[in-house]
Amino acid sequence: MAPSIVKLTPEQLSLFRRDFDLMDLDKDGKITPLELKTFMEALGETKDIPTEVDRIFKRMDINEDSVIDFDEFLIACQRKLRKDALRARFAVIDTDASGYISFEEAKAFFGFKQDNDLSEEDQEFLNAVFEVADVNHDGQISFSEFSRLDEQLEQLLEIEA
Template structure:
């Protein structure tokens, strides 16, 4: 088993801090799945259940950064070859998010599509793309939905 390199650890730290909303140095087992997806790793339901059970039983339902690295590190090492780093994903997201509000609208998708896809998209294609990606149905694409879109 190879060690995670400093860049990978940095990515883990950025993701961990994003989900440590109360800044107490730990995240709850419920946030682990979303945090993993932010890193580009798409855990199966079974993996999430196993990880959640492990964290609840052995760690009081929360993990600090070191425990997070122990839990997630091996999975990331397996996936590294197939993974986009969080920085690259954020850069790609910003290409679409023209007004930098953290959301991609149909208008922004229409604007960015020619440059990123090499051709403009018809309105129906855009609507269909947005429907597929917009998991919560609010008419916009947030970063998590964007990550999931690129991971499928």
């Protein structure tokens, strides 16, 4: 099950439509690999453009018809917005900007005092969070693990709804 899609404001939708239309050079409602390549070259892209176009199409061409329509483009934009929002949430908890959430950072995020006097219930709660989230059991939660946990929680909420 895919993570939920971010709701777009009318302004965002308008901007995404503008961006799509800039890439849709023949105005047929679809972006072809050639149109994307031409657009990237016009922007002065210096990466290996054919490889980058292939990578983008693998990620965005959901129905694998060798073109990106506006719906596929919107889904990709929404996924990007969702990932950016998740990174921002992660950064709030990762107060030392190490790229990992430590037990102490999780404790502070959940509002527990920084001393070692956690109640047994609070300790069990934090241990359970780390048991589920810390997949590689290194004592910290990476962004990848945080993202996985977010998806699991979302799926649980969808089941309960």
